[in-house]
Amino acid sequence: DSFDILGDGVKELLVGRDDGMLEIYSFESADDPGLRYDHALSESIASVQGGCVGKDGYDEILASTYSGWLTGLTTEPVHREGGSGEELKLSQEMQSKISSLRNELEHLQMKVLQEREKYQQSSQSSTAVSSVPAFSVNDKFTLNKDDASYSLILEVQTAIDNVLVQSDVPIDLLDVDKNSAVVSFSSCDSE
Secondary structure (H helix, E strand, O other): EOOOOOOOOEEEEEEEEEOOOEEEEEEEOOOOOEEEEEEEEOOOOEEEEEEEOOOOOOOOEEEOOOOOOOEEEEEOOOOOOOOOOOOOOOHHHHHHHHHHHHHHHHHHHHHHHHHHHHHHHOOOOOOOOOOOOOOOOOEEEEOOOHHHEEEEEEEOOOOOOOOOOOOOOOOOOOOOOOOOOOOOOOOOOOO
C-alpha cells in the first residue's frame, strides 16, 4: 500500500513480505526509496493497509497474516507523561471500557474451561469418534539465485511437529536465521 504514515505530505510505501517482515519505505530522493522502519511478525503477511482506524488523528498500519491475525502499528504515543506530582487519571469512559474487557475476558476463560471439560468427557466415552482435522498448508519452494539453494517455507495454522523430507539424491540442509527446527538425518535405504 502507499500511505503518508510519517505525516510529511509524501506517501510512503508499505510492504508486507512472505517472511513476516513489515517495512516502510520513504522517497526522500527521486532515485531509490529508503527503509525508514521495519517490524518482524511471526508469520507471512497476506495484506497491508494504511489509514486511520482506532483513534482520530493517529494514523495506523494494519497487516493481515496468513492465519488471519490482524496486527496494527500506530503513531499514537504509548506513554503519556504527567507533570511533577500529578497522577494520570483515567476517564470514566476508559475505566468502563477496561471493566467490560475484564468481564469479557473472565467470561471467555470460563467458556474455555467448560468446553475443555466437555471435550474431556466426550473423548473418554465409549462412543467417542476420532477424526483428523482438516487444515490448509501454505508452502513455497523457491530458488535462491545468490547461493544456488532452494528455500522451503511451510506455514500451517497449527503447530508443526515433524516435517519429513525424502530425496533420492544427496542433499545438504542449510540453517537460516528464522529456522526453529531441529534437524536429524537418517540414511536412505536404496531399495
